[in-house]
Amino acid sequence: MPFHVATRADDVDKHEFDVNQLIYHKGKLYSAGDDGKIKMWAPDLKFLNEVQAHPCSILSITADDNAIYSCSNDGTVKSWELETLRKKKVFLEDKEVEFWKVKYDKGILYIGDNQGNVRMYINSGMFYGSINVANPVKDLAIKDNVIFTTKDNDVIVTNMNLQGEKPQFGIMATIMGRGPLALVDNKVIFMSRDGKDIIVNKIHEQQHLKLFAKIAGAHDMIVNGATAVNWDGNSWLFTAGWDKVIKQWKVANDSLKADGFCNIDFIVNTMVYGDKDQIYAAGGDGHLARLDL
Structure with missing residues (x-):
C-alpha cells in the first residue's frame, strides 16, 4: 500500500487551535498547541491524557528520561511528569523574553528565546551557561558539538566546546535559509528563505558544511514541518506545509529524490517520525x- 493516512485523532480529542509541536518519546506521541495544552496519545492516536500547561500558546516541547519540557510566549519554561502530565515545576521564568524553542540532547536541555539566547541546563536543572547566536531562535538542532539555529532568513551554525566549566562557542557560518531544521546521518536539512526549496548540507569531520543537494520548488507553498530518519540503512526526509501535501524524499547517492506524496486536508505545522514506517x-x-508507508 502506498504512503497514506492510516489514522487520525478524533475531533472530540484534538486541540482546539493549531498544533505547533509534536514529539515521539518512549512509545507515546505528545502534542502542544495554541490552546496552551499538552496532549498525550498512543501510537494509534488514541487519546490518553492532557494538561492545561500554559495560558497561551505553547511554542515547543521536548523530553528527557524523566520529564516533558514546554515553553511559551508567556515567558516560562515548565516541566511535567511523562506519564501523568502532572506539573513538576516552573523550570524557568523571565517575563522580559519569549521562550520559543526547547530541545533536549545528550544530557543538556537547550532553551532558545526571541532575543537570540540559547540557555543550557545539565543534570536535570543545573544552569550550565548560555550563548547568543544574534538571531531569534525559532528552531534549533544539535549535531555533536555543532548547533544550528534559525528564524526566517538565516541558519546560524555555531561550534560549541562543552568540556569546560562554561560553554565556549564561536559562530562558524551564516547560511541563507530558514526552518524547519532536520538532521539525518551527517546531513543538516533546512528550507530556502522563501520556504519552498529544500537545501541539504553535508557536515564534514572538520565541521565545515558542503552543499549536498537542493530541490528548487519542492513545494508550491511554505514548508512548516520536516522530519528525517534512517530506517534499516535508508535515509528519508518528509516535508509538508501550507500546500497540504506531505512529501517523501530519499536521501542517498549525493542526491535527494522524490519518493511519494500524500494529500491531507489541513495545513501542516509540525511533523515527527514514530515507529518504523510511521x-x-x-x-x-x-x-x-x-501516515504509514
Missing part, C-alpha cells in the same frame, strides 16, 4: 494524523 503530522485547527 510519520505523524499535525497543524491547522488542532488536527493530527498518522
Whole structure:
C-alpha cells in the first residue's frame, strides 16, 4: 500500500487551535498547541491524557528520561511528569523574553528565546551557561558539538566546546535559509528563505558544511514541518506545509529524490517520525494524523 493516512485523532480529542509541536518519546506521541495544552496519545492516536500547561500558546516541547519540557510566549519554561502530565515545576521564568524553542540532547536541555539566547541546563536543572547566536531562535538542532539555529532568513551554525566549566562557542557560518531544521546521518536539512526549496548540507569531520543537494520548488507553498530518519540503512526526509501535501524524499547517492506524496486536508505545522514506517503530522485547527508507508 502506498504512503497514506492510516489514522487520525478524533475531533472530540484534538486541540482546539493549531498544533505547533509534536514529539515521539518512549512509545507515546505528545502534542502542544495554541490552546496552551499538552496532549498525550498512543501510537494509534488514541487519546490518553492532557494538561492545561500554559495560558497561551505553547511554542515547543521536548523530553528527557524523566520529564516533558514546554515553553511559551508567556515567558516560562515548565516541566511535567511523562506519564501523568502532572506539573513538576516552573523550570524557568523571565517575563522580559519569549521562550520559543526547547530541545533536549545528550544530557543538556537547550532553551532558545526571541532575543537570540540559547540557555543550557545539565543534570536535570543545573544552569550550565548560555550563548547568543544574534538571531531569534525559532528552531534549533544539535549535531555533536555543532548547533544550528534559525528564524526566517538565516541558519546560524555555531561550534560549541562543552568540556569546560562554561560553554565556549564561536559562530562558524551564516547560511541563507530558514526552518524547519532536520538532521539525518551527517546531513543538516533546512528550507530556502522563501520556504519552498529544500537545501541539504553535508557536515564534514572538520565541521565545515558542503552543499549536498537542493530541490528548487519542492513545494508550491511554505514548508512548516520536516522530519528525517534512517530506517534499516535508508535515509528519508518528509516535508509538508501550507500546500497540504506531505512529501517523501530519499536521501542517498549525493542526491535527494522524490519518493511519494500524500494529500491531507489541513495545513501542516509540525511533523515527527514514530515507529518504523510511521510519520505523524499535525497543524491547522488542532488536527493530527498518522501516515504509514
